Amino acid sequence: MDAIYARQSVDKKGSLSIEGQIELCRKFTAGELRIFSDRGFSGKNMRRPAFGELMEAVEAGEIERIVVYRLDRFSRSLADFSRIWEVLQKNGVAFLSVSEQFDTSSPVGRAMLSIVMTFAQLERETTAERVRDNYHHRASLGAWPGGPAPYGYALSKAEMDGRSVSSLIPDEHAKTVCRIFEEYAKPETSLRGLAKDLTARGIHGPKREAWDNVTLSRILRNPVYVQADEAVYCYYLAQGVQSRQKSEDYDGEHGCVLIGKRSRSGSAQKEEKLLYLSVHEGIVSAALWLRVQEKLSFAAQLPRANAGKYSWLTGLLKCAKCGYAVKINSIKTERRCKLLCSGRSNLGGCDASIDVDLRELEAHIAGEIQRSFDACPMELLPAGKDRAQAGAILEIERKIDRLVAALAESSAVAVPYISQRIDALHAEREQLLHAPTRSAPLRRFDFQRASFDEKKLIAAEFVERIMLDGERVHIIWKA
Known part of the structure; x- marks a missing residue:
């Protein structure tokens, strides 16, 4: 059955009446017919009585084709029409526009619809770009750019250049935020431990009662x-983040807003981040905030394999058939662990059956890692140097590299601060390099005697991934 849809928002000169639209559409139909018309309703949205009835009939399978005088009689929003078209396709309904001469039952008509859909995509992208530009504009003024206030703040109004703008003021949760920073800055505090403590104390999180990492x-x-002060400015500069304000504007009183922005240059559309100084007052000192960032950065260097509970191989195991991760499930009743392809168990898209005993797999990988160590000349192996000490040296070198890279784009004001920071890191590195080493005699490293956590760290350092295919195991080493 065909359906004719007609719409006219107001009667005006030069506008084809609903009756005229229906009469023209009748010329392109034959057989049984249903007519739907909305008088006095705009096409800017889909909240129209007859339109709703038509879509219900479509989903009920009662309509084979919809005929309209013009596409804008059906919908003025191309984005809306793209969603409607998905419903029509799902129900096998063709669409004919009489005046624009396209019928989706023909290849040419579907091609015309593709052009329409392209413009719908352009409309969505243009709207999104306009929203992003407004977001950045408000942030550049020092105002809160939009969206809900972050935890610990409430939305307020502030006067700026004679006009009222959105801003932030501390609320009843501000003390909790300060405590979170103070507690996490302590060496013994972990994110998980802090989350458990906050939840146990009945302190509500941003969206729910429980806290998480x-x-x-x-x-x-x-x-x-x-x-934010100049140290915070330089911290972000070292991360490759640009600021719209000068370093001297960072007075140690006001907070910042960090916004991601897609670069329009090139085809890759790399996301860059911009830092804006805001008019709202910060609640955490720059020194404490920077200590927390250092701790978070150090924790981020640890491989994801540390999340492993049952095996030091967690995070490295992959299914050779589909490439998805292989999970380790503990079966308490059988006191063993079962290996499952997540592509099969979660997505149902893989039929791989992994028949490898976890403990035998661990022994095999441990032997391969040990052979790699044994193949190294003795002088290339660590001679008693504490592993934590060596890791600290590597972290310092990474920080130095980031700061040196930042110098090229730094302002004259920031250069002395960054140079001073580099000198301090060099001094710290030299101190660690010349620190007394353990007095234990030089010997080969024994992987089997390493602790559970050490095995996880070493495996993640040397192994890219371990591919499992039935009973076969293939190790891919890092270059």
């Missing part, structure tokens, strides 16, 4: 809380 990490990394 992700929520805490987002709060701790957010520059909205910091009383």
Whole structure:
């Protein structure tokens, strides 16, 4: 059955009436017919009585083709029409526009619709770009760019250049935010431990009662809380983040807003981040905030394999058939661990059956890692140097590299600060390099005697991934 849809928002000269639209559409139909018309309704949205009835008939399978006088009689929003077209396709309904001469039952008509869909995509992207530009514009003024206030703040109004703009003021949760920073800055505090403590104390999180690592990490990394000074400016400069204000504007009182922005140059559309100084007051000192960032950065260097509970191979195991991760499930009743392809168990898209005993697999990988160590000349192996000490040296070298890279784009004001920081890191590195080493005699490293955590760290350092295919095991080493 065909359906004719007609719409006219107002009667005006030069506008084809609903009756005229229906009469023209009748010429392109034959057989049984249903007519739907909306008088006095705009096409800017889909909240129209007859239109709703038509879509219900479509989903009920009662309509084979919809005929309209013009596409804009059906919908003025191309984005809306793209969603409607998905419903029509799903129900096998063709679409004919009489005046624009395209019928989706023909290849040419479908091609015309593709052009329409392209413009719908352009409309969506243009709107998104306009929203992003407004977001950045408000942030450049020092105002809160938009969206809900971050945890610990409430939305307010501030006067700026004779006009009222959105801003932030601390609320009843601000003390909790300060405590989160103070507690996490302590060496013995972990994100997980802090989350458990906050939950146990009945302190409500941003969206729910319980706290988790992700929520805490987002709060701790957010520059909205910091009383930003020149040290914070230089910290972000070293990360490759540009600021719209000068370093001397960072007065140690106001917070910041960090916004991602896609570069329009090139085809890759790399995301860059911009830092804006805001008019709202920070609640965490710059020194404390920077200590927390250092701790978070150090924790981020640890491989994801540390999350492993049952094996030091967690995070390295992959299915050779589909490439998805292989999970380790503990079966308490059988006191063993079962290996499952997540592509099969979660997505149902893989039929791989992995028949490898976890403990035998660990022994095999341990033997291969040991052989790699044994193949190294003795002088290339660590001669008693504490592993934690060596890791600290590597972390310092990474920091130096980032700061040196930042010097090229630094302002004259920031250069002395960054240079001073580099000198301090060099001194710290030299101190660690010349620190007394353990007095134990030089010997070969014994992987089997390493602790559980050490095995995880070493495996993640040397192994890219371990491919499992039935009973076969293939190790891919890092270059």
